[in-house]
Amino acid sequence: MKMLEVRGLGHTYRGKDGTHTAIDGLEFTVDPGELVCVVGPSGCGKSTLLRTISGLIKPTRGSVSLHGNPVDGVPSDLSVVFQDYSRSLFPWLSVTKNVEFPLRKLTRRNRTTRAAEALAAVGLDGAGRKYPWQLSGGMQQRVAIARALAYRPSLLLMDEPFASVDAQTRFELEDLLLRVRREQDTTVLLVTHDIDESVYLGDRVLVLSKSPATVVADLDVPLGQHRDQITTRSSDAFVDLRARVAGLLTSAPARVR
Numbered sequence: 001m002k003m004l005e006v007r008g009l010g011h012t013y014r015g016k017d018g019t020h021t022a023i024d025g026l027e028f029t030v031d032p033g034e035l036v037c038v039v040g041p042s043g044c045g046k047s048t049l050l051r052t053i054s055g056l057i058k059p060t061r062g063s064v065s066l067h068g069n070p071v072d073g074v075p076s077d078l079s080v081v082f083q084d085y086s087r088s089l090f091p092w093l094s095v096t097k098n099v100e101f102p103l104r105k106l107t108r109r110n111r112t113t114r115a116a117e118a119l120a121a122v123g124l125d126g127a128g129r130k131y132p133w134q135l136s137g138g139m140q141q142r143v144a145i146a147r148a149l150a151y152r153p154s155l156l157l158m159d160e161p162f163a164s165v166d167a168q169t170r171f172e173l174e175d176l177l178l179r180v181r182r183e184q185d186t187t188v189l190l191v192t193h194d195i196d197e198s199v200y201l202g203d204r205v206l207v208l209s210k211s212p213a214t215v216v217a218d219l220d221v222p223l224g225q226h227r228d229q230i231t232t233r234s235s236d237a238f239v240d241l242r243a244r245v246a247g248l249l250t251s252a253p254a255r256v257r
């Protein structure tokens with residue numbers, strides 16, 4: 001069974017100033033254990049897509065299913081990591097308490113074990129007693145990733161998760177994500193507007209058109225499981241695919257409404 005199935009998905013915002021169709025007729029699936037990157041032009045509707053998958057808004061058309069169950073409201077087995085780590089962590093809670101926060105229904109012992117495992121997975125074993133504001137931006141984003149992983153979601157949604165950190169930290173966090181999803185077999189849907197990042201991270205890259213977004217290409221990434229920032233990014237397969245995605249993004253016509 002597919003982990004995620006998106007069928008004929010469309011959403012039109014209705015406001016005082018009229019209507020705006022952000023996404024239209026989106027179709028794709030994600031298999032268990034896959035890491036799928038969604039790349040699209042600025043404002044094409046990527047956040048709208050994530051909001052509909054996470055049940056935060058009800059789409060006007062089409063459907064989203066998680067393990068065959070229609071999404072209607074926020075699914076309990078889903079975690080989201082946002083771009084803005086400074087607003088996603090609770091400043092008054094320690095790092096450990098932040099990671100334990102979504103685990104309130106577990107016993108204290110299970111909470112403690114899961115949080116410790118997740119913090120170790122992101123290389124923050126020693127930072128549990130610190131507060132978010134005592135950490136660098138990259139470390140705060142690691143905490144946000146640890147919190148999402150500790151919950152062990154069926155699907156991890158990531159909305160431009162590395163866009164607010166410096167280039168070196170971004171590379172480190174990309175490799176961290178590749179490692180933990182290999183170790184934990186996590187299913188990930190990651191939205192980015194960085195073409196290189198989409199190819200470096202993805203098993204597949206979905207290219208979206210300008211708003212209203214549709215899927216213009218669903219590309220397999222033939223780079224294998226083990227990737228390296230230097231050699232992978234300079235390989236012919238990487239360079240070819242990056243050029244293909246760039247070409248699709250620049251040529252993708254805006255749909256005539």
Ligand SMILES: Nc1ncnc2c1ncn2[C@@H]1O[C@H](COP(=O)(O)OP(=O)(O)OP(=O)(O)O)[C@@H](O)[C@H]1O
Binds near residue numbers: 013
């Ligand atoms: N609540 C809303 N009401 C009306 N229009 C909206 C609303 N949210 C988004 N839009 C519009 O829908 C379109 C898609 O927005 P969305 O934020 O989903 O795109 P995006 O691809 O995530 O953008 P970016 O690349 O800038 O992050 C935009 O034109 C935006 O102005």
